Amino acid sequence: MxxxxxxxxxxxxxxxxxxxxxxxxxxxxxxxxxxxxxxxxxxxxxxxxxxxxxxxxxxxxxxxxxxxxxxxxxxxxxxxxxxxxxxxxxxxxxxxxxxxxxxxxxxxxxxxxxxxxxxxxxxxxxxxxxxxxxxxxxxxxxxxxxxxxxxxxxxxxxxxxIPAFPMDGGRVLRAALGLRLSEARSTQIAGGIGQALAVMLGIVGLFTQGYVLMLIAFFVFVGASQEIQATVARSILHGHILSDVMQTSFETIASGASLQSAANRVIHGTQRDFPVTNGDEVLGILTRSQLALGLATDGETAYVAGWMERKFKSANAEMPLEEAVELFTQSDTAPVLVFEEERLIGMASLENISQFVMLEHAKSRGHAGPG
Ligand SMILES: [Zn+2]
Structure with missing residues (x-):
């Protein structure tokens, strides 16, 4: 198809x-x-x-x-x-x-x-x-x-x-529009036609009790919506690097600190995950879930070093965002520690990236308005 x-x-x-x-x-x-x-x-x-x-x-x-x-x-x-x-x-x-x-x-x-x-x-x-x-x-x-x-x-x-996403005709339409418009705009137009078509198919299916038609309508609608979202997100990420989205104001925690002091920072601050350091060296990351587990198992006086994740994700600040999103999977949403010449300069989570996409999208919609 x-x-x-x-x-x-x-x-x-x-x-x-x-x-x-x-x-x-x-x-x-x-x-x-x-x-x-x-x-x-x-x-x-x-x-x-x-x-x-x-x-x-x-x-x-x-x-x-x-x-x-x-x-x-x-x-x-x-x-x-x-x-x-x-x-x-x-x-x-x-x-x-x-x-x-x-x-x-x-x-x-x-x-x-x-x-x-x-x-x-x-x-x-x-x-x-x-x-x-x-x-x-x-x-x-x-x-x-x-x-x-x-x-x-x-x-x-x-x-x-049929000139609507996710059908091939929709891609032909997008490619043709893409010669003059941006990829995101072309996809929104072709995808919008796809969604409208899907709704019409669905209504026809409903009135004629055509279950196959309703099923096709559902898949066309989902396919069109996914393509729009993915393309808009990708076009926003394109040309940006990890340091564009990373958190730069964050705290680290010493490996010798107690779990209670880490808990206090989580409660009184907004940060959930902390890079664990010993001097200038980054040893691991203490996530909120590990902190909770540590408190439940060893109590508040236990050391951060004993409950941090020693295996953490790290990336260079220059990494293209399109590549960086691959670091996050459904099973592992822990933040990526961002380094510049071996020095920790930031942290990036999936949330940082989606906020970036949302705000950049809002900006581009503003520009796409009349005039
Ligand atoms: Zn095809």
């Missing part, structure tokens, strides 16, 4: 999908919901219809896979690598490793639907040659497999060219 870029942070997708093949060096993964989907179709169709329906769905997904490979191969030709391709019940996603420029994105996005158009022409020629093109009546049951695939590929090409 679409190609997307690697998002920063944790990668939860992989837990729910497994690799089934590797094509031209690109891992092909199948999401477990897709297997459930195939099984559901197989079972719900009964003993006779279910099997042929499963074959048709599997064949359509081969076409979806070819669509994604279309994206991936054109991307490869342009020097953009694809990390993997994952198949979901509502389509496939080719995960690109880096960010294409607008002209690259234009070509990469068009490649997928182009594959489906070529396949549609091939199936059309085949059905013509074998005279199996008969008028469609009574739904999919009465059409042959090549005919059904002709229709499916035409649908895939048309559906994906």
């Amino acid at each position: 679409s190609q997307t870029r690697k998002q920063s942070g944790t990668d939860g997708r992989q837990a729910w999908s497994f690799r089934v093949a590797t094509i031209v060096g690109i891992p092909i993964r199948i999401h477990f919901t897709f297997i459930l989907f195939l099984a559901w179709i197989g079972l719900s169709g009964g003993s006779s219809g279910g099997a042929s329906m499963s074959i048709l769905v599997a064949a359509i997904f081969v076409c979806v896979l070819l669509h994604e490979l279309g994206h991936a191969l054109v991307a490869k030709k342009l020097g953009v690598l694809t990390r993997d391709i994952t198949l979901y019940p509502i389509g496939g996603v080719a995960m690109l490793d880096s960010k294409p420029t607008p002209p690259q994105e234009l070509k990469i996005s068009l490649a997928g639907p182009a594959v489906n158009l070529v396949l549609a022409v091939l199936f059309f020629v085949y059905t013509q040659a074998t005279h199996s093109l008969v008028p469609v009546k009574g739904g999919l049951q009465s059409v042959s497999l090549p005919q059904a695939l002709l229709i499916a590929n035409l649908t895939l090409a048309v559906f994906n060219m």
Whole structure:
């Protein structure tokens, strides 16, 4: 259905999908919901219809896979690598490793639907040659497999060219807008159209009790929203370094201090995590949760040195922010200690980064107003 870029942070997708093949060096993964989907179709169709329906769905997904490979191969030709391709019940996603420029994105996005158009022409020629093109009546049951695939590929090409995120057409639109507008603005426009479309689809689905339509509407809405957020955040982070967001007013605590003195600072100040020092040397970090654990276990007179985390995250003040966000994962949100020539000059948490994004976004919205 679409190609997307690697998002920063944790990668939860992989837990729910497994690799089934590797094509031209690109891992092909199948999401477990897709297997459930195939099984559901197989079972719900009964003993006779279910099997042929499963074959048709599997064949359509081969076409979806070819669509994604279309994206991936054109991307490869342009020097953009694809990390993997994952198949979901509502389509496939080719995960690109880096960010294409607008002209690259234009070509990469068009490649997928182009594959489906070529396949549609091939199936059309085949059905013509074998005279199996008969008028469609009574739904999919009465059409042959090549005919059904002709229709499916035409649908895939048309559906994906809808100019709204997260469809390929939305990327084409963004790339075209990106030639004149900023990436964030282009994404907001293409994403906004996607969200509006999703709401309309959802309403139609609600009134016609079309559950598949409602499901698609949900995925389109979520996909569009995520793309807007990620792009806006990334465009704000772009060009900034860690020292732009780090806290510079912070306290350190001596390794020989007591846990009670650390507790007092947490209570009477706003800082939650403290770099632990011995003279000029940074030994570790005392987080609030470790402090609480230490107080509960060893009492208030215990030394900070005994409860600090010796393994702490550190980074150079010059580190680009796009790289720095990768240091924070869902399981490890502890602050990063920022050094400049071996000297501790700041601390940065995910909160610092999100505040920075929020305030910079507010500034850019101010500029984007009328006039
Ligand atoms: Zn696509």
